Amino acid sequence: MSTQTITDREEWGAVSDYAGxxxxxxxxxxxxxxxxxxYVGLEWIDHERRAMTLHVLDEFRYRGLxxxxxxxxxxxxxxxxxxxxxxxxxxxxxxxxIVVTAAKDNQ
Numbered sequence: 353m354s355t356q357t358i359t360d361r362e363e364w365g366a367v368s369d370y371a372g373x374x375x376x377x378x379x380x381x382x383x384x385x386x387x388x389x390x391y392v393g394l395e396w397i398d399h400e401r402r403a404m405t406l407h408v409l410d411e412f413r414y415r416g417l418x419x420x421x422x423x424x425x426x427x428x429x430x431x432x433x434x435x436x437x438x439x440x441x442x443x444x445x446x447x448x449x450i451v452v453t454a455a456k457d458n459q
Contacts (some may be wrong), residue, residue: 373411373451378444380407385440401430408447417454425450 384403388396429446436442
């Protein structure tokens with residue numbers, strides 16, 4: 353699976369503020385969502401979940417955070433976004449919350 357996180361990190365540098373994290377994850381979601389036409393049926397759902405999980409894990413690695421439970425947390429964030437009028441942005445906010453919460457717990 354191809355991701356844009358490394359290129360994005362080189363382009364943007366460290367994502368340090370909450371709004372920046374939301375924008376980062378929203379941008380990553382939009383890049384993944386643009387690939388939906390490549391998949392048969394609903395395969396894109398699993399692809400987007402895996403991709404967003406990898407993007408969150410990349411942020412965890414960059415910050416030196418313990419990644420235990422990230423996959424489940426990203427799935428919960430997506431579940432919370434389902435049905436929202438701005439699904440991608442809502443999911444991006446949930447992903448940013450995962451990182452911020454972990455960083456606070458790590459202090």
